[in-house]
Amino acid sequence: MIHLIDSHAHLDDRKFEADREEMLDRAQKAGVVQIINAGYDLPSSARSISLAAKYPFVFAAVGIHPHDAGGVPEDYLVRLREMSRRRGVVAIGEIGLDYYRDLSPRDVQQRVFREQLALARELGLPVIIHDRDAHGDILDILRRDGVGPAGGVMHCFAGSWEMARECMAMGFYISFAGPVTYPNARRPKEVAARVPLERLLVETDAPYLTPQARRGNRNEPAYVRYVAEEIAALKGVTLEELARATTANARCLFGLPGAGA
Numbered sequence: 001m002i003h004l005i006d007s008h009a010h011l012d013d014r015k016f017e018a019d020r021e022e023m024l025d026r027a028q029k030a031g032v033v034q035i036i037n038a039g040y041d042l043p044s045s046a047r048s049i050s051l052a053a054k055y056p057f058v059f060a061a062v063g064i065h066p067h068d069a070g071g072v073p074e075d076y077l078v079r080l081r082e083m084s085r086r087r088g089v090v091a092i093g094e095i096g097l098d099y100y101r102d103l104s105p106r107d108v109q110q111r112v113f114r115e116q117l118a119l120a121r122e123l124g125l126p127v128i129i130h131d132r133d134a135h136g137d138i139l140d141i142l143r144r145d146g147v148g149p150a151g152g153v154m155h156c157f158a159g160s161w162e163m164a165r166e167c168m169a170m171g172f173y174i175s176f177a178g179p180v181t182y183p184n185a186r187r188p189k190e191v192a193a194r195v196p197l198e199r200l201l202v203e204t205d206a207p208y209l210t211p212q213a214r215r216g217n218r219n220e221p222a223y224v225r226y227v228a229e230e231i232a233a234l235k236g237v238t239l240e241e242l243a244r245a246t247t248a249n250a251r252c253l254f255g256l257p258g259a260g261a
Helices: 020-029 042-054 066-071 076-084 106-123 135-145 161-170 186-194 221-235 239-254
Strands: 004-009 032-038 058-062 089-098 127-132 152-154 172-176 200-202
Touching: 004 200, 004 221, 004 239, 020 032, 020 221, 032 042, 032 089, 032 221, 032 239, 042 058, 042 076, 058 076, 066 089, 066 106, 076 089, 076 106, 089 106, 089 135, 106 127, 106 135, 127 135, 135 161, 161 172, 161 186, 172 186, 186 221, 200 221, 200 239, 221 239
Parallel strands: 004 032, 032 058, 058 089, 089 127, 127 152, 152 172, 172 200
Antiparallel strands: none
16 A cells, blocks of 8 residues: 655644544545644644544644734743643644735734744754745745754745755755646646655645545545645656655654654
8 A cells, every 4th residue: 555644734623523533534544644733823733732642643733824923822932832842743833924815914924933933943843834925035034044953844835946946955845735736736746846756745734725636625634645646747756656755754854653664
């Protein structure tokens, strides 16, 4: 069986309330061996930790999404620091900037992003970065502040090849989700074809961004295979080769069991 890791999902979302157990069972039967559940605010980060405690193949990331940056309490960094020490927490995320919806003021987004980058450096944890229509400011902040030795991942990457190359030079992995399977997704396809296997991750961002083959349905971790199949085809490698590389990469980045296997 092909083994894959869904490097970014939101299993705590209300859309999974009715069938979470069945959804996770489908994922495992489809060859998904591990899942990173990303927080986006303090409550979702706590739920992520609870999921990691309940399911041994689920791991947690804790962080504040840019949409929620404007409403963080004064002690949010203290609380994230405490959460990061909990069993199963492997990253700070998802964090970053979102200038598409602008649900939080841009200066606040930038401050909260930089504070969480500093927290990740302090804790020695990798970061999961959300970037939507904010490529320039994301790069400026990363150039200025830097990322720690633990590195990170550019989640659901939508930037240029030049941006991907600079991010990889900084120590980042580049991750692709369902949009790389869309017929009109010219730039993601071009970038995915060029990113070296040793720097690639695959993800679903479930329940969002359903791959083309399942458009119209709720996304779920079992569908990460569609992303892997698309990228393998773009790169001219077998699905088995793509799966081995991305699984090893995710285990290396997040320190998951099985690293080096």
